[in-house]
Amino acid sequence: MSSWLPRNPAELDKAVTGAERDAILDAIRSLNDDARLGDSEAFYAQQRLLARIYGLHTLIPEGPSAEGSVLLHTITRLLEEATIEAEDGYIEPGLIDQAPAEPAAYLSWLKKLAREHRVYKHPYYREFIRDEATSADLRTYVMQESVVDGRFDDLLAMMQVGTSGAAKMEIAQNFWDEMGNGKPEEVHTHLFNKIFEVFEIPADELERSLTANALLSGNLAVLLCRYRQYYPEAVGFLGMTEWLVPDRFVQVVHAWERLGLPDIGIVYHRLHITVDSQHAAGWFHNVVIPAAESEHMRRAIARGTLWRLNSSARYLDERMPAVAV
Known part of the structure; x- marks a missing residue:
């Protein structure tokens, strides 16, 4: 997926559709599940991919950028939601209620x-x-x-x-x-x-x-x-x-x-x-x-x-x- 990042967003969304798109999203969900279960390689891959995607939003590109791709946004949200869920899981239940x-x-x-x-x-x-x-x-x-x-x-x-x-x-x-x-x-x-x-x-x-x-x-x-x-x-x-x-x-x-x-x-x-x-x-x-x-x-x-x-x-x-x- 990292190879997608320097592509035009409209071209990327047009090229990856149907069964291929569904397979990609299922693979991201599986990666998130593995990371949640403690697979260190999956956790690294999850965070590495998210970091590379965030590079599209924090660095000025030298050429085409997939920033704005609907597919890439969907992938990003899956990665973010899994990261948020994991981080919330480390918070002691009821602790915030004590504020x-x-x-x-x-x-x-x-x-x-x-x-x-x-x-x-x-x-x-x-x-x-x-x-x-x-x-x-x-x-x-x-x-x-x-x-x-x-x-x-x-x-x-x-x-x-x-x-x-x-x-x-x-x-x-x-x-x-x-x-x-x-x-x-x-x-x-x-x-x-x-x-x-x-x-x-x-x-x-x-x-x-x-x-x-x-x-x-x-x-x-x-x-x-x-x-x-x-x-x-x-x-x-x-x-x-x-x-x-x-x-x-x-x-x-x-x-x-x-x-x-x-x-x-x-x-x-x-x-x-x-x-x-x-x-x-x-x-x-x-x-x-x-x-x-x-x-x-x-x-x-x-x-x-x-x-x-x-x-x-x-x-x-x-x-x-x-x-x-």
């Missing part, structure tokens, strides 16, 4: 959820990255992290569509900070890419290196920011991402300095230790608290928060066996 209705108390409850979650101050960062990681380990680390860090500006741009008032201003300020406050050399994705230069990471290796859980992290971010119906989930997902970053990046900076790696490669992480602390505080007070007046928003923000916490925990747990080998 307080009063906005300030709700925010405190969200933070408490994070502090009591096993992902908070995860040993991958606090022990391995900080004190044991080699330069090769950091090289692997930045490749996996690229699925979110490498396009955070685009995620913010997508999620702010349709917002207004304090929430729109907060997201816009966050976005402008990501844009280096108008200075091209300080754009955060540009600074992040300096790490790739230090480690000499080519694009084809980057794609091959991504694990299923790393792909999932990137896919969840795009899924929530792309669709307006998932805006509140995106608020929880990205807000929690920024809240967790400063403590994690302190450990990365410590490792970078311990290994004596080129200073140009760690500017991004140093910057975000301070910036994301400010962003998280502004996000909580200008985006989360006003939205928390609504029960629908409270439940959905909590859902997105838990998606981030749970998926991040699985992603970091996945890194630990490789560390022990």
Whole structure:
């Protein structure tokens, strides 16, 4: 199916019809079923295909693109619905029902959820990255992290569509900070890419290196920011991402300095230790608290928060066996 992506959408829909179309959709459903039952290869294939499809919506093509294909949209929705169902399955039954209705108390409850979650101050960062990681380990680390860090500006741009008032201003300020406050050399994705230069990471290796859980992290971010119906989930997902970053990046900076790696490669992480602390505080007070007046928003923000916490925990747990080998 990846070979379909650089095709004209109308031509693709005209070429794949009838029994062939039904067979393709059945194959996607079978792939989703296998992934749901714990087949690691199916899970990887599912998330890899979804990531490649999302590339149509987040990258400027050099030629024809299947973006807009009805068939491809149907496939995308099957993959997304299976991913959503799986992620919801990791949420403890009844947990979201415990959320307080009063906005300030709700925010405190969200933070408490994070502090009591096993992902908070995860040993991958606090022990391995900080004190044991080699330069090769950091090289692997930045490749996996690229699925979110490498396009955070685009995620913010997508999620702010349709917002207004304090929430729109907060997201816009966050976005402008990501844009280096108008200075091209300080754009955060540009600074992040300096790490790739230090480690000499080519694009084809980057794609091959991504694990299923790393792909999932990137896919969840795009899924929530792309669709307006998932805006509140995106608020929880990205807000929690920024809240967790400063403590994690302190450990990365410590490792970078311990290994004596080129200073140009760690500017991004140093910057975000301070910036994301400010962003998280502004996000909580200008985006989360006003939205928390609504029960629908409270439940959905909590859902997105838990998606981030749970998926991040699985992603970091996945890194630990490789560390022990």
